[in-house]
Amino acid sequence: MWEEQLKVAIQAGVKAVKPILEVYNSPFDVEIKDDQSPVTLADKTADYIIRKYLFDKFPNYAFLTEESFDDKSRLNNDYVWIIDPVDGTKNFIARNGQFCTHIALAFKHEIVVGVVIVPLTGEIYYASKNKGAFYRHNNVTKRIYVNDKTDNLIVLRSLSHATAREDEVIAKHHDKIIKQEKWGSSLKACRIARGLAELSYRLSEGTKEWDTAVGQIIVEEAGGIFLDPNKKRLTYNRKDTANHDGYVICNRIENFLL
Structure with missing residues (x-):
């Protein structure tokens, strides 16, 4: 049902790769937004390119993006593109390669299409x-699945947002968790979806809909779990776009460890 929207979302993301890398490979300025998060020319340029491409193909769909004014008329639209043109701007600035482009489509508060593009490697x-x-x-395209491990787990931590509460949870389950790795942006969700790890936490405020939308559908369609800490599914195109409680990603519900 969503084949055309998926195809267009991939095309839009691919169009943004070249301008993102042009900024990445050149000296660039960093601005600080009102919420104290950084933004660069790459964020702004990619946001414009993606929105224009999607609007040209689906002019009746609304938008929610990290880098654009939040037009609340989206709340009256069943179809909303949710975009983070450069997820992991801090990693972009650090030039460590761990940043992604996110494009998701919400239909009646549920994500139905999700695309993650890794500009530096070309992975999609x-x-x-x-x-x-x-x-x-x-x-080369292949279908991906979470693995079925329930012990000897690998937990993926944020490069820049790990918290003491997450430290406590991981220590509590040291008998099941054998390794911690640090990854940026939605690469944590993508690696779990590929069966390369089993667990990831964000047990704090700070993420918004555009941070989690793509990871949620990719993990769920790979057979995994993506819930808030109260085991509730995240919904989308909300008036308040913040994920106040954070989230837990795991390969199996048995590994929903808190």
């Missing part, structure tokens, strides 16, 4: 409702 992760999750690299 994507999923659509009830059609599975996929990974494309070097012109």
Whole structure:
């Protein structure tokens, strides 16, 4: 049902890769937004390119993006593109490569299409409702699945947002968790969807809808779990876009460890 929207979302993301990398590979300025988060020319340029491409193809759909004014008329639209043109701006600034482009489509508060593009490597992760999750690299596409491990777990931590509460939870379950790795942006969700790790936490405020939308559908379509700490599914196109309680990502519900 969502094949055309998925195709267009991938095309929009791919169009933004070149201008993102042009900024990345050149000297650039960093601005600080009102919420104290950083922004660069790459964020702004990619946001414009993606929105224009999507609008040209689906002019009746609304938008919610990190880098644009939040037009609340979206709340009256069943179809809303949710975009983070450069997720992991701090990693972009640090030039460590761990940043992504996010494009998701919400239909009646549920994500039905999600695309993650890793500009530096050309990797693409994507999923659509009830059609599975996929990974494309070097012109090879394969369907991806979470693994079925319930012990000897690898937990993925944020490069820049790890908290003491997460430290406590991981220490509590030291008998099941054997390794911690640090990854940026939605790469944590994507690695769990590929079966390369089993668990990831964000047990604090700070993320918004555009941070979690793509990861949620990719993980779920790969057979995994993406819930808030109260085991409730995240909904989208909300008036308040903040994910106040954070989230837990895991390969199996048995590994929902708190």
